Amino acid sequence: MSQKESKILIVDSDEGVLASITRLLKGMFSHVKACSNPSQIPFLLEKTAYDVVLLDMSCSERKNVGLHGFYWLSYIKSVSQKTAVVMMTDNNEVDIAIQAFKNGAVDLIIKPWKVDKLQSVIGDAYRATQLVKNESLKAKSFFSSIANKRFDQKIIGQSQSLKKIVHTIHLAAPTDANILILGENGTGKGVIAREIHRYSHRNTAPFISVDLGAIPDSLFEAELFGYQKGAFTGAAQNRIGRIQEADGGTLFLDEIGNLPTHFQAKILNVIELREITPIGSNQAVPVNIRIVAATNLSKNLLFDQANFRQDLLYRINTVEIALPPLRERPEDIPLIIDHYLKTYTKKYHRPTLTISSETIQALQSFSWPGNIRELQHSIERAVILSESSQLSINDFPLLTENNMTSTLDTLNLNDIEKHTIEVALRKYTGNITHAARELGLSRAALYRRLDKYAL
Numbered sequence: 001m002s003q004k005e006s007k008i009l010i011v012d013s014d015e016g017v018l019a020s021i022t023r024l025l026k027g028m029f030s031h032v033k034a035c036s037n038p039s040q041i042p043f044l045l046e047k048t049a050y051d052v053v054l055l056d057m058s059c060s061e062r063k064n065v066g067l068h069g070f071y072w073l074s075y076i077k078s079v080s081q082k083t084a085v086v087m088m089t090d091n092n093e094v095d096i097a098i099q100a101f102k103n104g105a106v107d108l109i110i111k112p113w114k115v116d117k118l119q120s121v122i123g124d125a126y127r128a129t130q131l132v133k134n135e136s137l138k139a140k141s142f143f144s145s146i147a148n149k150r151f152d153q154k155i156i157g158q159s160q161s162l163k164k165i166v167h168t169i170h171l172a173a174p175t176d177a178n179i180l181i182l183g184e185n186g187t188g189k190g191v192i193a194r195e196i197h198r199y200s201h202r203n204t205a206p207f208i209s210v211d212l213g214a215i216p217d218s219l220f221e222a223e224l225f226g227y228q229k230g231a232f233t234g235a236a237q238n239r240i241g242r243i244q245e246a247d248g249g250t251l252f253l254d255e256i257g258n259l260p261t262h263f264q265a266k267i268l269n270v271i272e273l274r275e276i277t278p279i280g281s282n283q284a285v286p287v288n289i290r291i292v293a294a295t296n297l298s299k300n301l302l303f304d305q306a307n308f309r310q311d312l313l314y315r316i317n318t319v320e321i322a323l324p325p326l327r328e329r330p331e332d333i334p335l336i337i338d339h340y341l342k343t344y345t346k347k348y349h350r351p352t353l354t355i356s357s358e359t360i361q362a363l364q365s366f367s368w369p370g371n372i373r374e375l376q377h378s379i380e381r382a383v384i385l386s387e388s389s390q391l392s393i394n395d396f397p398l399l400t401e402n403n404m405t406s407t408l409d410t411l412n413l414n415d416i417e418k419h420t421i422e423v424a425l426r427k428y429t430g431n432i433t434h435a436a437r438e439l440g441l442s443r444a445a446l447y448r449r450l451d452k453y454a455l
């Protein structure tokens with residue numbers, strides 16, 4: 001591999017990992033930078049154009065906060081499309097790999113790594129970036145195609161409840177009313193928010209989505225309000241924040257229910273004053289935005305002022321859309337299956353794959369705690385792993401296991417704990433951070449139990 005001006009950034013909170021990978025890659029790259037605090041990533045990327053970033057999935061400046069790597073992966077891809085990001089994880093899960101690729105990672109390394117494997121993956125990633133430089137048009141579409149497809153999703157389903165929701169969207173979208181979307185994880189709140197934007201008169205302006213649950217506290221203000229050059233160490237140039245990026249368009253505040261109270265006050269201020277002040281500036285900038293917000297909090301929790309500022313709530317819920325969980329609209333399931341079967345057989349080159357009607361019925365009777373996202377992932381996994389020309393019940397392990405729809409016929413605490421963990425993992429389609437949060441455990445404590453129960 002040519003060493004001429006090749007640059008790699010390695011991000012991992014574990015200094016030991018950093019030291020050993022740095023040693024391994026020093027011979028391959030002319031510039032190797034190790035970083036143990038991911039909040040420095042914005043400043044490092046501003047200073048240097050890295051060809052490759054090797055990023056740990058759970059890197060965070062805080063302990064046990066889970067898969068923050070996904071946040072940083074999106075960040076890196078948003079500021080530097082040409083940088084190839086390779087993710088590292090100590091978790092050998094298909095879902096994590098699929099999610100990493102969907103978010104734009106070019107490869108994934110499972111810890112503990114084999115030296116030759118690590119070097120060949122990084123070498124390939126570097127060569128891909130050179131391809132981008134040489135054949136920029138072709139390669140650009142290679143890097144951006146997966147990401148763009150995510151935003152094309154149409155609302156699929158014909159149940160009465162979904163029809164009502166689509167009708168509400170058509171009425172409310174063209175007004176500038178703020179809209180609050182309520183629904184369990186994976187019910188399609190993001191898809192609805194994009195549909196609202198598409199039907200609004202702002203649809204030629206940006207739709208900016210901010211996952212409030214994923215932004216580290218230390219970056220909240222910089223990310224949302226932007227900053228001025230010199231505002232803090234490392235602020236090498238002015239940067240506009242996400243709110244200003246949405247000027248003229250729609251700002252989608254996802255997971256608003258997870259926002260700490262002091263940040264809720266800042267968002268309320270923006271909505272009331274319709275202006276923001278970047279960090280380091282004393283000049284307020286007017287912003288013309290329409291707010292669409294979403295949360296998976298139940299109405300009871302949301303309307304409890306101990307959890308959420310009620311003055312903010314009444315600002316964002318002019319129109320409320322409550323998305324029903326998938327189990328309450330099983331008539332939509334065959335359409336969704338058909339859609340994702342077509343999508344994934346095409347993607348994975350298995351055009352002749354069908355699904356038996358018995359399997360469709362079984363999928364309709366399942367409770368889908370992770371909703372459409374879980375159904376979608378199950379179909380994707382089945383398409384990848386099935387060896388026959390027709391998908392059957394056996395291609396969907398959750399249909400054959402004694403799963404969460406059944407009541408546990410035991411009082412053994414270990415069995416109950418294992419079962420509860422399985423339910424949480426399914427609900428969040430393997431997302432350790434979300435599952436741990438719902439179980440009231442730290443990520444580390446959940447990992448210990450996964451080992452204990454061999455899950």
Ligand SMILES: Nc1ncnc2c1ncn2[C@@H]1O[C@H](COP(=O)(O)OP(=O)(O)OP(=O)(O)O)[C@@H](O)[C@H]1O
Binds near residue numbers: 189339
């Ligand atoms: N009506 C639908 N038809 C087909 N696919 C859908 C539909 N609604 C959502 N999806 C797909 O389901 C997945 C989850 O959707 P989305 O991210 O919008 O859910 P969400 O409620 O915002 O989830 P979360 O609360 O976890 O952020 C996405 O891949 C999306 O494309």
